[in-house]
Amino acid sequence: MKILHAAETIKGGVATVMRTLALAQSDANTVRCLVPADQAKELAPFRNLRTFSRSGRNPMSFLSFSWNFAKAVVTFRPHVVHLHSTFAGALGRIVLVLVWPIVRPKVVYMPHAWAFIMDGSPRKKKMFATVEKWLYPFTSKVICVSQYEADEARRFGLPTHKTIVIYNGTPNITAKEIPNPYTHKGLNLLFVGRLDFQKGFDVMLDAMERLAKNPDAAHIHLTVIGEGVHGKGSQPERPNITYTGWLSSDKLIPFFAHTDVVVMPSRWEGFAMVPLEAMSHGVPVIASNVSSLPEVVIPNQTGLLFTVGDSAELADLLLKTSATEWKTMGANARELHNSKFTVESMVADVMKVYGSK
Structure with missing residues (x-):
C-alpha cells in the first residue's frame, strides 16, 4: 500500500x-x-x-x-x-x-x-x-x-x-540507564510545548511567579522545552525557570525520564502527546480540567486536575502534594499508558x- x-x-x-x-x-x-x-x-x-x-x-x-x-x-x-x-x-x-x-x-x-x-x-x-x-x-x-x-x-x-x-x-519505555539532565535537586517540573495562549504558558508563568514569592516553594523548579510558534521570542528570566528551546525527540527522553511532574495548563487540546510520553516514563501529570485531558489524567490516580486558567490553584497543588503522592501517581500512570495508549x-x-x- x-x-x-x-x-x-x-x-x-x-x-x-x-x-x-x-x-x-x-x-x-x-x-x-x-x-x-x-x-x-x-x-x-x-x-x-x-x-x-x-x-x-x-x-x-x-x-x-x-x-x-x-x-x-x-x-x-x-x-x-x-x-x-x-x-x-x-x-x-x-x-x-x-x-x-x-x-x-x-x-x-x-x-x-x-x-x-x-x-x-x-x-x-x-x-x-x-x-x-x-x-x-x-x-x-x-x-x-x-x-x-x-x-x-x-x-x-x-x-x-x-x-x-x-x-x-507512545512507546512503552523499558528500564535503562539514562543520564539525568537536571541539576536542581528538589521537585523538578517539566513543560513541553509551544509557549502560547492555547498551551496556557501564561498560566504556567503566573504559577511559577507565585511559587517564587513563597519561601516554602524554594525546592520547586521548572524546565521549559519549547518556543513560540515563530521562534524563541523573549521570555521572562526567573530563578525558578530554565529554558532549553525545542529539543529533538532523542534529547527529550532524559528530561521525561528524570522529571518529577509534567505540567499541562492548556486551554484546549485535541489529545496531547505530552501526557502520554510522561505516563510512559512513569511520570504523573498535572493538567487543566478541560477538553480531552480528563480522559488521560485521572485525579489522585495518574495525576491532578486544576481549573483551567487558575494559576493560584495550580501553584497550591504543586506546593501541597508530597513526593510520595507524586511517585504513586506516576506508577499508576505508567500502568494506564501500557494498557490503553x-x-x-x-x-x-x-x-x-x-x-x-
Whole structure:
C-alpha cells in the first residue's frame, strides 16, 4: 500500500504522531510525508520526505503546500492520503477534488483538535464548523484522537458515520540507564510545548511567579522545552525557570525520564502527546480540567486536575502534594499508558481505517 502523510505544520504533537505512524507503516508499505522544509528534522529518523517552503500562515505558504501536495499526489499516486490538522485538511481536500479525474486515493483526515474547539467567538466557531461540513463529502474517514473531539464534532452538527476515535499512542519505555539532565535537586517540573495562549504558558508563568514569592516553594523548579510558534521570542528570566528551546525527540527522553511532574495548563487540546510520553516514563501529570485531558489524567490516580486558567490553584497543588503522592501517581500512570495508549494499538487501529470501506 502507498501512503502519503501531509501536514501544513508539524511542530509538537503532530510531528510525534506522523513520525510514529510513518516509521511503523514503512515496515510493510511505501510511505511518504509532505512537511515544511524547516521542520523536516522533526520526523527523524524517517527519511522519505517531500518538503515545501513555509514562512508562516500566509497565502504564499498555503500556495506552496497546495502545489507540492498536488505534485506528490499525482506523481506518487498513493492509495491513502492521510491529512493532519485543520489547514492541511482543508487545502488538501480542495486539491484532491481538483485532481480527482487523475487519481482517487482514500482520504483520511485527522484534525488533531478541531478549529471550532479553540477559544473564540461563536460566529468564528460556526464558520470553522461550516467549512468542515462542506468538506466532509470529500473525506473517506475522520480520525478523532479523543472522545471529547468526537463529541464536539457531533455537537457542531458534523456527520458521525465517517468518524472514529483512535487514541494517540507512545512507546512503552523499558528500564535503562539514562543520564539525568537536571541539576536542581528538589521537585523538578517539566513543560513541553509551544509557549502560547492555547498551551496556557501564561498560566504556567503566573504559577511559577507565585511559587517564587513563597519561601516554602524554594525546592520547586521548572524546565521549559519549547518556543513560540515563530521562534524563541523573549521570555521572562526567573530563578525558578530554565529554558532549553525545542529539543529533538532523542534529547527529550532524559528530561521525561528524570522529571518529577509534567505540567499541562492548556486551554484546549485535541489529545496531547505530552501526557502520554510522561505516563510512559512513569511520570504523573498535572493538567487543566478541560477538553480531552480528563480522559488521560485521572485525579489522585495518574495525576491532578486544576481549573483551567487558575494559576493560584495550580501553584497550591504543586506546593501541597508530597513526593510520595507524586511517585504513586506516576506508577499508576505508567500502568494506564501500557494498557490503553500504546503505539501498537494506535498503528493497528489506523491501518484498519485505511483498509475499511
